[in-house]
Amino acid sequence: MKKLILVSLSAALAATCATAAFAAGHTKTGVSIGLQLEPPHLDPTAGAAGAIDDVTYANVFEGLTRINQNGEVLPALATSWDISEDGLTYVFDLAEGVTFHDGTSFDAEDAKFSLERILAEDSENAQKALYAAIESVEATNATTLTVTLDKPDGKLLFSLGWGDAVMVAPESADDNKANPVGTGPFKFAEWTKGSSLTLEKNAEYWSDDVALESATFRFISDPAAAFNAMMSGDLDAFPNFPAPENIIQFEADPRFEVVIGSTEGETILSTNNAKPPFDNVKVRQAMAHAINRQSIIDGAMFGYGTPIGTHFAPHHPAYKDLTGAYEYDVEKARALLAEAGFPDGFEATIKLPPPAYARRGGEIIAGDLRKIGIDLQIIPVEWNVWLPEVFKAKDYDLTIVSHTEPLDIGIYARDDYYFQFDNDEFDALIEQVNAEADPDKANELYAQAQQILSDNAVNGFLFQLAKHGVWNKDLEGMWENAPIQGVDLTGVSWAQ
Amino acid sequence: MITYVLRRLGFALATLVFASILIFAVTEILPGDAAQISLGVNATDETLAAKRRDLGLDRSAHERYTSWMTGFVTGDLGRSYTYDVPVTELIGGRIWISLPLALLSLALSTAIAIPVGVLAASRRGSMVDSGIMGLTQLGIAIPNFWLALMLVVLFALTWRILPAGGFPGWDEGFWPAFRALILPSVALALPQASILARVMRSSLIETMGEDYMRTARAKGLPQRAVLWRHGVRNALIPVVTIMGLQFAFLIAGTIIIENIFYIPGLGSLVFNAIRQSDLITVQSVVLMLVASVIFINLLVDIAYAIVDPRIRTARARG
Numbered sequence: 024m025k026k027l028i029l030v031s032l033s034a035a036l037a038a039t040c041a042t043a044a045f046a047a048g049h050t051k052t053g054v055s056i057g058l059q060l061e062p063p064h065l066d067p068t069a070g071a072a073g074a075i076d077d078v079t080y081a082n083v084f085e086g087l088t089r090i091n092q093n094g095e096v097l098p099a100l101a102t103s104w105d106i107s108e109d110g111l112t113y114v115f116d117l118a119e120g121v122t123f124h125d126g127t128s129f130d131a132e133d134a135k136f137s138l139e140r141i142l143a144e145d146s147e148n149a150q151k152a153l154y155a156a157i158e159s160v161e162a163t164n165a166t167t168l169t170v171t172l173d174k175p176d177g178k179l180l181f182s183l184g185w186g187d188a189v190m191v192a193p194e195s196a197d198d199n200k201a202n203p204v205g206t207g208p209f210k211f212a213e214w215t216k217g218s219s220l221t222l223e224k225n226a227e228y229w230s231d232d233v234a235l236e237s238a239t240f241r242f243i244s245d246p247a248a249a250f251n252a253m254m255s256g257d258l259d260a261f262p263n264f265p266a267p268e269n270i271i272q273f274e275a276d277p278r279f280e281v282v283i284g285s286t287e288g289e290t291i292l293s294t295n296n297a298k299p300p301f302d303n304v305k306v307r308q309a310m311a312h313a314i315n316r317q318s319i320i321d322g323a324m325f326g327y328g329t330p331i332g333t334h335f336a337p338h339h340p341a342y343k344d345l346t347g348a349y350e351y352d353v354e355k356a357r358a359l360l361a362e363a364g365f366p367d368g369f370e371a372t373i374k375l376p377p378p379a380y381a382r383r384g385g386e387i388i389a390g391d392l393r394k395i396g397i398d399l400q401i402i403p404v405e406w407n408v409w410l411p412e413v414f415k416a417k418d419y420d421l422t423i424v425s426h427t428e429p430l431d432i433g434i435y436a437r438d439d440y441y442f443q444f445d446n447d448e449f450d451a452l453i454e455q456v457n458a459e460a461d462p463d464k465a466n467e468l469y470a471q472a473q474q475i476l477s478d479n480a481v482n483g484f485l486f487q488l489a490k491h492g493v494w495n496k497d498l499e500g501m502w503e504n505a506p507i508q509g510v511d512l513t514g515v516s517w518a519q
Numbered sequence: 520m521i522t523y524v525l526r527r528l529g530f531a532l533a534t535l536v537f538a539s540i541l542i543f544a545v546t547e548i549l550p551g552d553a554a555q556i557s558l559g560v561n562a563t564d565e566t567l568a569a570k571r572r573d574l575g576l577d578r579s580a581h582e583r584y585t586s587w588m589t590g591f592v593t594g595d596l597g598r599s600y601t602y603d604v605p606v607t608e609l610i611g612g613r614i615w616i617s618l619p620l621a622l623l624s625l626a627l628s629t630a631i632a633i634p635v636g637v638l639a640a641s642r643r644g645s646m647v648d649s650g651i652m653g654l655t656q657l658g659i660a661i662p663n664f665w666l667a668l669m670l671v672v673l674f675a676l677t678w679r680i681l682p683a684g685g686f687p688g689w690d691e692g693f694w695p696a697f698r699a700l701i702l703p704s705v706a707l708a709l710p711q712a713s714i715l716a717r718v719m720r721s722s723l724i725e726t727m728g729e730d731y732m733r734t735a736r737a738k739g740l741p742q743r744a745v746l747w748r749h750g751v752r753n754a755l756i757p758v759v760t761i762m763g764l765q766f767a768f769l770i771a772g773t774i775i776i777e778n779i780f781y782i783p784g785l786g787s788l789v790f791n792a793i794r795q796s797d798l799i800t801v802q803s804v805v806l807m808l809v810a811s812v813i814f815i816n817l818l819v820d821i822a823y824a825i826v827d828p829r830i831r832t833a834r835a836r837g
Contacts, residue, residue, distance in 0.1 A: 063602055063603075064603055070558060071557065071560070144569075148566065150561055151565075216604075216612055218688075218782075241781070244781070247779065251683035252684060254676050255675045257684070407549075407552070407556055408551065414560055
């Protein structure tokens with residue numbers, strides 16, 4: 024009877040639903056994009072959530088500079104710039120005829136306001152420290168902005184390309200969380216919280232027109248649901264698909280294109296360098312020899328990811344391949360551990376945040392380390408526990424995290440950072456590289472810094488997180504790599 | 520009757536106040552810092568302090584509880600730490616998804632369970648009865664999230680007759696919105712219906728052995744009338760009890776089901792708010808859910824009294 028009811032129910036549904044399903048199908052001017060996380064709000068200058076940038080970066084808001092999909096700095100609202108000999112004065116020429124979405128014009132005063140807002144005392148900018156070198160900002164005239172630094176900053180043009188430094192207007196800045204008003208080629212249209220967000224083409228855009236008329240972001244946190252949404256055709260693209268185990272199914276389906284790209288995410292076994300026995304470099308080196316990177320990539324990420332031997336992105340020109348520094352060698356690891364005074368190993372904990380790379384990777388690492396006598400107790404934690412406990416209070420032995428900020432090797436020089444790595448030579452190198460304006464010289468210094476991290480085996484350097492892009496095969500212009508957080512739709516179009 | 524209702528109402532209010540203290544205390548103990556979650560790992564201490572001030576997190580727990588409760592009474596639930604909009608606005612947008620979903624599931628499970636239970640009871644011991652018992656056993660054993668995934672695979676991916684998830688909003692018209700709720704409500708309803716059908720069956724079997732049933736048959740009423748007018752009606756009391764209890768499970772079930780179908784309802788709101796330490800939203804939504812469960816149970820209590828006058832007199836005396 025129950026079965027009968029089910030069958031008749033489904034038959035009735037089938038009859039009534041079929042018509043609606045066939046009427047659907049996308050018009051080729053809009054695009055529907057899946058994101059795993061929903062932005063908490065839409066102001067990229069007041070929050071660290073990557074999802075804010077996914078929606079707004081390059082689409083709604085623009086900065087003085089912008090980053091392209093290869094990680095290069097390009098002009099944006101600043102069309103050109105001059106840097107003084109001493110590296111302390113930047114003069115930006117701003118684009119003319121630019122208006123915000125509310126119709127007000129963009130000029131040097133707005134740029135001054137935007138930068139000063141980052142530096143203000145009550146600023147809620149999550150990356151305030153990136154712009155700390157800025158001493159003053161002057162609007163020389165309507166289209167000229169002069170930025171003066173108190174010390175040279177070789178990364179300033181790159182930092183200005185982050186979503187955290189986009190240009191906003193004094194008239195609308197306070198409402199940007201709910202109603203973002205930028206200068207970009209798309210305007211904010213509608214946000215159904217918990218479900219979807221729609222952008223529409225900005226007809227008055229100051230630069231080259233975009234091909235898409237509209238874009239809808241849909242927020243689907245459950246990986247199985249994300250898979251279903253792609254398979255059923257509800258979505259045209261998932262710029263970074265959350266479950267690597269499903270990639271093979273997309274590859275087998277002729278409707279989709281699968282593009283595995285790179286990200287800025289160095290996935291590492293973060294180690295508490297101040298806490299015994301991890302304060303002993305021999306212990307850390309023993310662990311480095313005991314960890315089999317490829318088995319972690321294969322087991323936790325289904326083969327997607329590039330092994331790294333230091334805290335640097337392999338696609339960056341300054342990258343130094345140090346993956347061979349500690350070859351996988353259990354005997355050598357045991358010997359080092361014995362030298363360090365732990366012939367029988369020891370017990371420790373590993374706190375694992377929610378992402379699959381951590382939870383699955385942690386199991387594999389625990390297995391690897393058990394072979395040399397290090398017995399790990401696995402403690403799964405949520406992010407809202409990980410932040411105060413591990414990151415702030417440094418109450419941990421080991422944890423696994425992907426550090427996703429671009430070019431962030433400088434975190435090892437920070438006082439009181441959760442790795443608790445303290446090395447004067449390294450700190451001096453970072454200070455030098457931050458002030459270095461010549462890219463070649465900077466790259467040389469970066470290489471030296473990478474070598475120090477490897478020599479000290481500060482953390483277990485595992486792999487660079489891959490970006491699993493999946494989209495409709497007719498969709499063109501999606502970013503392959505993710506050098507910065509964002510889903511840039513300015514170059515996206517449908518094949519004719 | 521009025522004293523009885525007032526007394527139940529008093530109990531309900533006391534439970535609600537107790538629940539509010541418990542909810543606040545529990546969320547207070549939870550680790551996590553909404554400011555840190557919002558600003559991430561690179562935020563300076565100065566920026567974090569500014570954010571905490573902005574959110575009102577620099578006030579004492581006592582102050583925050585008092586302002587939360589005074590707000591609750593006046594219909595102001597505070598501002599979400601994460602979304603920076605009034606919590607009432609967040610709830611308002613979602614309740615018209617979760618409530619229809621819960622009611623649809625309840626209606627569906629009742630519509631399936633009662634005829635199935637009656638059928639099984641009236642043919643007790645037959646093949647039909649054993650078949651139904653087997654199927655309902657299966658229905659109870661299958662977790663609803665698995666059932667949900669299977670429904671999606673069949674109806675959305677294989678036959679493509681229903682959406683795999685999402686909710687277009689009631690603005691898009693009744694039918695598109697209703698379509699989006701079909702699979703989630705079936706996934707929620709089937710396990711519930713299995714329990715309910717078994718309760719209906721055993722209750723009816725018990726009722727059919729009562730003296731008044733024999734009397735009804737003896738006075739010559741047709742079998743069908745005996746079954747429905749005397750049997751089913753009397754057998755419904757335990758069924759209504761279970762339905763009231765199930766409503767709480769239904770609310771809890773929507774948290775998982777809404778995530779599987781990416782439906783922007785209250786369940787997914789709570790789920791995401793917990794992950795982001797948006798405690799004011801968690802507190803308010805949970806208290807609202809508690810209030811609705813208490814309200815439903817109040818209605819069930821009153822419904823008993825209507826169905827069975829003995830209950831109200833017994834309670835009034837005791």
